[in-house]
Amino acid sequence: MKKTVPFTKLFIQRVIKKYQTPFHIYDEKAIRDNAQKLLGIFSWNEGFKEYFAVKALPNPYILKLLKEEGFGVDCSSLPELILAERVGFRGEKIMFTSNDTPSEEYQKAKALGAIINLDDISHIQYLEKHAGLPELLCFRYNPGKLRAGNAIIGKPEEAKYGLTRDQLFAAYILAKQKGVRRFGLHTMVASNELNPQYFIDTAVMLFDLVIEISREVGIRFEFINLGGGIGIPYRPEQKVVDIRFISRGIKKAYKEKIVKNGFDPLRLYMENGRMITGPHGYLVSQVLHKKDTYKEYIGLDSCMANLMRPGMYGAYHHITVMGKERAPRSHTYDVTGSLCENNDKFAIDRKLPQIGVGDIFIIHDTGAHGHAMGFNYNGKLRSAELLFNNGAVRQIRRAETIDDYFATLDFSHLPRRGI
Numbered sequence: 384m385k386k387t388v389p390f391t392k393l394f395i396q397r398v399i400k401k402y403q404t405p406f407h408i409y410d411e412k413a414i415r416d417n418a419q420k421l422l423g424i425f426s427w428n429e430g431f432k433e434y435f436a437v438k439a440l441p442n443p444y445i446l447k448l449l450k451e452e453g454f455g456v457d458c459s460s461l462p463e464l465i466l467a468e469r470v471g472f473r474g475e476k477i478m479f480t481s482n483d484t485p486s487e488e489y490q491k492a493k494a495l496g497a498i499i500n501l502d503d504i505s506h507i508q509y510l511e512k513h514a515g516l517p518e519l520l521c522f523r524y525n526p527g528k529l530r531a532g533n534a535i536i537g538k539p540e541e542a543k544y545g546l547t548r549d550q551l552f553a554a555y556i557l558a559k560q561k562g563v564r565r566f567g568l569h570t571m572v573a574s575n576e577l578n579p580q581y582f583i584d585t586a587v588m589l590f591d592l593v594i595e596i597s598r599e600v601g602i603r604f605e606f607i608n609l610g611g612g613i614g615i616p617y618r619p620e621q622k623v624v625d626i627r628f629i630s631r632g633i634k635k636a637y638k639e640k641i642v643k644n645g646f647d648p649l650r651l652y653m654e655n656g657r658m659i660t661g662p663h664g665y666l667v668s669q670v671l672h673k674k675d676t677y678k679e680y681i682g683l684d685s686c687m688a689n690l691m692r693p694g695m696y697g698a699y700h701h702i703t704v705m706g707k708e709r710a711p712r713s714h715t716y717d718v719t720g721s722l723c724e725n726n727d728k729f730a731i732d733r734k735l736p737q738i739g740v741g742d743i744f745i746i747h748d749t750g751a752h753g754h755a756m757g758f759n760y761n762g763k764l765r766s767a768e769l770l771f772n773n774g775a776v777r778q779i780r781r782a783e784t785i786d787d788y789f790a791t792l793d794f795s796h797l798p799r800r801g802i
């Protein structure tokens with residue numbers, strides 16, 4: 384997929400004048416179009432819902448616009464639940480998919496009427512004790528050796544998430560005995576997966592389980608939740624995942640398995656984060672220094688604290704140098720930040736045009752798991768987030784200040800120094 388930037392150099396120069404680099408900037412219209420497209424493609428399934436994974440881009444402006452498009456939210460912590468509540472999400476528009484969950488989080492999820500998705504069989508009792516059992520429960524299935532995983536989540540049998548197959552049957556039996564009346568089934572076995580067939584196979588796996596569990600336990604499922612994990616083409620040579628292909632494949636299996644066996648209607652849910660906002664965010668940064676030692680380095684005014692995926696997973700993020708889009712990629716550079724860690728590199732041995740100090744770097748695909756994964760190690764401050772639409776830009780999160788960084792520290796035991 385060809386990597387382009389949805390704004391001109393002049394436009395971004397004007398934005399930089401008002402808001403210092405670095406910042407993440409998100410394309411509102413592209414996010415809305417993307418959201419509508421997904422809902423349209425799955426509209427054959429009555430009640431289809433996408434619960435946006437809040438952790439990918441936890442910003443109230445983004446959640447509000449996704450709410451307007453008809454999305455729900457997938458939360459996994461107390462602050463994410465509170466954020467969803469503040470934006471106006473309630474009840475079954477909230478999916479609570481957590482693990483190793485503290486009691487206050489279950490209490491909040493229950494109070495909001497969220498769909499609670501349990502990660503372990505022992506959490507039935509834990510939930511009952513601390514919040515009381517809701518009438519609707521969902522369980523997260525971990526297929527173990529029955530499915531291959533991928534680099535981000537790892538092999539299912541080594542992943543900490545979910546219940547084994549045997550535990551799953553036991554869990555629904557126990558929940559039913561305890562008076563739970565409504566049921567869902569969830570799985571999430573891959574992340575950033577680009578093979579569309581993988582998601583069809585996941586749906587088929589869940590359809591088969593729905594049939595088996597329904598018959599054996601004597602319950603009816605209202606929905607299956609396929610999780611998130613649809614990948615995006617970070618590299619120019621990769622292709623966009625064909626959602627229509629996934630939808631067609633799932634529809635076919637739905638007819639053959641669910642309808643034919645009398646288990647319809649069964650709603651399909653998803654909880655994608657990355658594919659919704661990922662491609663529509665950009666980290667904007669400027670070149671601070673050039674350095675030639677054993678390699679040629681470009682030092683940016685951003686660092687791994689603004690985008691940790693390259694350092695953490697060795698992930699590729701495409702780079703466009705504004706105004707040099709058509710220049711020959713004649714140089715090989717490591718593109719670095721200022722953190723005192725040698726994995727603080729946005730790119731290693733990247734072919735780029737000849738770079739000068741002050742050049743504007745656009746790092747692509749930072750709309751999910753970008754700003755959200757930021758941290759303060761080494762005294763680094765998290766950047767601002769901007770949203771643009773129709774040429775207008777608004778700041779949707781300010782940059783952190785040094786006062787923010789010091790806010791949790793106690794200086795009161797030290798002698799006062801006058802300034």
Ligand SMILES: *Cc1c(COP(=O)(O)O)cnc(C)c1O
Binds near residue numbers: 436575611613657751
């Ligand atoms: C992270 C996560 C998601 C979203 O994953 P993406 O790769 O952003 O689609 C969805 N569900 C759960 C349970 C997750 O942990």
